Amino acid sequence: MIGDWTERFQGTAQLPRAVRDRLLKVARITHMAEGTQVFGPLNVPDSLFFLYEGRIRVVQRSDVGRDIVLYRVDAGESCVLTTACMLAEEAYNAEGIAETDITAIALPKAAFDRLVAEEDAFRAFVFAAYSRRLIDLLRVVDDVAFGQMDVRLAARLLALAGDFKEVSATHQHLASELGTAREVVSRILQDFQKRELIAQSRGRIALLDKPALRDIAAAD
Amino acid sequence: MIGDWTERFQGTAQLPRAVRDRLLKVARITHMAEGTQVFGPLNVPDSLFFLYEGRIRVVQRSDVGRDIVLYRVDAGESCVLTTACMLAEEAYNAEGIAETDITAIALPKAAFDRLVAEEDAFRAFVFAAYSRRLIDLLRVVDDVAFGQMDVRLAARLLALAGDFKEVSATHQHLASELGTAREVVSRILQDFQKRELIAQSRGRIALLDKPALRDIAAAD
DNA sequence: ACGCCTTCAGTGACATTGTCACCCAACATG
DNA sequence: CATGTTGGGTGACAATGTCACTGAAGGCGT
Numbered sequence: 001m002i003g004d005w006t007e008r009f010q011g012t013a014q015l016p017r018a019v020r021d022r023l024l025k026v027a028r029i030t031h032m033a034e035g036t037q038v039f040g041p042l043n044v045p046d047s048l049f050f051l052y053e054g055r056i057r058v059v060q061r062s063d064v065g066r067d068i069v070l071y072r073v074d075a076g077e078s079c080v081l082t083t084a085c086m087l088a089e090e091a092y093n094a095e096g097i098a099e100t101d102i103t104a105i106a107l108p109k110a111a112f113d114r115l116v117a118e119e120d121a122f123r124a125f126v127f128a129a130y131s132r133r134l135i136d137l138l139r140v141v142d143d144v145a146f147g148q149m150d151v152r153l154a155a156r157l158l159a160l161a162g163d164f165k166e167v168s169a170t171h172q173h174l175a176s177e178l179g180t181a182r183e184v185v186s187r188i189l190q191d192f193q194k195r196e197l198i199a200q201s202r203g204r205i206a207l208l209d210k211p212a213l214r215d216i217a218a219a220d
Numbered sequence: 221m222i223g224d225w226t227e228r229f230q231g232t233a234q235l236p237r238a239v240r241d242r243l244l245k246v247a248r249i250t251h252m253a254e255g256t257q258v259f260g261p262l263n264v265p266d267s268l269f270f271l272y273e274g275r276i277r278v279v280q281r282s283d284v285g286r287d288i289v290l291y292r293v294d295a296g297e298s299c300v301l302t303t304a305c306m307l308a309e310e311a312y313n314a315e316g317i318a319e320t321d322i323t324a325i326a327l328p329k330a331a332f333d334r335l336v337a338e339e340d341a342f343r344a345f346v347f348a349a350y351s352r353r354l355i356d357l358l359r360v361v362d363d364v365a366f367g368q369m370d371v372r373l374a375a376r377l378l379a380l381a382g383d384f385k386e387v388s389a390t391h392q393h394l395a396s397e398l399g400t401a402r403e404v405v406s407r408i409l410q411d412f413q414k415r416e417l418i419a420q421s422r423g424r425i426a427l428l429d430k431p432a433l434r435d436i437a438a439a440d
Numbered sequence: 441a442c443g444c445c446t447t448c449a450g451t452g453a454c455a456t457t458g459t460c461a462c463c464c465a466a467c468a469t470g
Numbered sequence: 471c472a473t474g475t476t477g478g479g480t481g482a483c484a485a486t487g488t489c490a491c492t493g494a495a496g497g498c499g500t
Contacts, residue, residue: 060365062366066366068365083351084351088351090355093358116337116343117336123337130350131304132308133354134301134304134357135304138357140361141357141361142280144364144365145282145399146286149456150456170477172476172477181458181459183457183458183460183478184457186477190479200478201466202466202477202478368485369486390447390448392447392449400486400487402449403449403450403486404485406448406451407451421495422447423448
């Protein structure tokens with residue numbers, strides 16, 4: 001189905017051919033449909049995940065019914081939070097959701113351990129992945145604790161739009177991105193609309209004035 | 221000065237004698253006075269730190285003049301954020317402050333790498349440390365994004381008090397623990413005082429009714 | 441003891457954000 | 471066209487953050 005996936009990852013592409021062949025043997029390739037929970041408090045995987053194709057959204061759920069997106073795992077990255085899940089006894093309530101249909105490589109813990117022990121390149125890859133996520137979380141804490149909502153929303157709209165000039169998302173979705181309430185998003189979007197920075201229709205938002213939005217987002 | 225520090229850490233106590241002797245040779249022992257910045261954006265160490273004695277407070281500083289405590293590193297733990305700092309190119313603004321006089325073991329990166337590669341026990345220790353911090357940060361995000369201030373403050377007072385019934389901290393200190401403003405802390409403490417849960421004097425807070433505070437803190 | 445200075449805490453007005461209880465509009469479906 | 475579901479708008483209020491002050495408490499030098 002897919003060929004030599006070890007090409008795809010920084011941590012594996014540099015490994016000797018023999019090691020990579022071994023990996024191709026022991027790893028299982030799994031597919032999951034969009035919307036599937038990849039991992040969560042009640043769904044702790046026993047393997048390390050490498051995301052071959054697709055995107056995973058890692059979300060923190062609150063018990064008051066609000067969510068916040070912690071970060072996204074893109075194709076070519078590994079999902080280290082799963083390893084943290086494996087080791088953690090403490091309670092937490094983050095979960096990973098397949099944001100698209102995904103193809104992932106599940107590497108059994110034993111093989112993972114061995115690889116980390118034996119291969120410098122792989123070890124560096126894993127530590128870099130951990131570090132990246134730590135830094136991502138620092139950023140989230142900073143945003144949530146000190147950032148203003150309009151700034152955060154402008155930034156998120158731009159990020160979600162990418163090169164396009166429209167975002168397909170309900171106010172509720174955006175609220176769940178930022179860990180706030182729908183009403184708050186509605187209010188701010190109304191304001192943006194009045195200032196002609198965006199145009200709204202049901203479930204979609206057109207970014208009319210990206211430079212201005214960038215200005216707002218930069219006030220961070 | 222200090223004897224065999226390898227006794228002190230989960231990750232090192234289980235290592236073979238020979239390895240530990242090697243460690244004792246390559247590691248540098250450093251002392252720092254209370255208040256010293258152990259690491260920070262402009263002060264990136266090139267070694268991994270093991271905290272032998274004392275406590276480090278890891279703080280996120282905002283550019284609007286507020287702070288928030290991310291977690292504390294206690295004696296016997298390692299400070300993995302420093303390794304993240306080493307690897308990170310991205311900007312961040314967390315820093316570690318010696319909360320007491322500290323004694324730390326600085327293990328050069330090369331020795332660290334070798335140890336991770338060769339010793340299962342040590343590797344497990346390091347990964348556990350990373351996971352712990354990730355989980356800690358999840359908790360912080362949850363608190364900041366979804367927690368109510370009175371709940372968080374009650375919890376923090378109890379945590380800072382430990383077994384004692386008094387906390388030595390100004391309102392400003394408490395605000396910096398929680399990432400809020402002094403006025404907010406003052407307001408909530410006033411309320412607690414009116415309800416006779418605490419008594420205040422300049423720079424100190426007596427916890428009069430810990431059970432009630434625990435009730436408030438549990439509403440999380 | 442006395443005044444002086446610095447730090448800490450209290451206060452009211454206001455802005456921002458979160459919560460609640462609604463309403464109405466847009467779309468899908470039979 | 472009738473109806474149900476989902477997305478979005480609104481006003482009132484609560485909680486939190488900001489600002490510009492005030493005064494109180496304690497340290498210190500004389």
